[in-house]
Amino acid sequence: MDKDEKRMMKAPGFVLRVSVSIVAFFGLIIFYIVWLFFYAGTFDIYQNIAIFLVSILAFIAIMGAMWASWGMKYGDKRCEKDNSKGTGGSEKSSKNNNKNSSGKKRKRTSKKK
Numbered sequence: 001m002d003k004d005e006k007r008m009m010k011a012p013g014f015v016l017r018v019s020v021s022i023v024a025f026f027g028l029i030i031f032y033i034v035w036l037f038f039y040a041g042t043f044d045i046y047q048n049i050a051i052f053l054v055s056i057l058a059f060i061a062i063m064g065a066m067w068a069s070w071g072m073k074y075g076d077k078r079c080e081k082d083n084s085k086g087t088g089g090s091e092k093s094s095k096n097n098n099k100n101s102s103g104k105k106r107k108r109t110s111k112k113k
Contacts (some may be wrong), residue, residue: 011074017066028059 008014032055040048 008074011070013070017070020066021063024059024062028055031055 032052035051043051
């Protein structure tokens with residue numbers, strides 16, 4: 001784990017979001033178990049499928065809303081650091097940028113005004 005990843009894990013709200021994600025996942029599993037044992041028998045198959053799909057969509061919406069705000073806040077900073085290091089794209093293509101068509105290294109010339 002590098003310094004950027006450690007810094008990301010110490011960012012405000014990261015641990016809370018991970019904890020809520022874990023609790024919400026197990027809450028969804030518990031909901032399914034309770035639903036299947038106590039309530040599913042009174043509904044037909046299409047209503048049970050609808051409950052299943054709605055609960056999945058609600059879970060995805062909660063996770064998306066929770067993590068999107070964190071991603072917008074901290075994702076840009078991480079992308080900028082990756083791009084400044086040259087690892088934002090393909091590392092192979094960034095290494096080959098200094099070679100001409102014959103495979104020899106080009107001389108770097110600075111433009112003077």
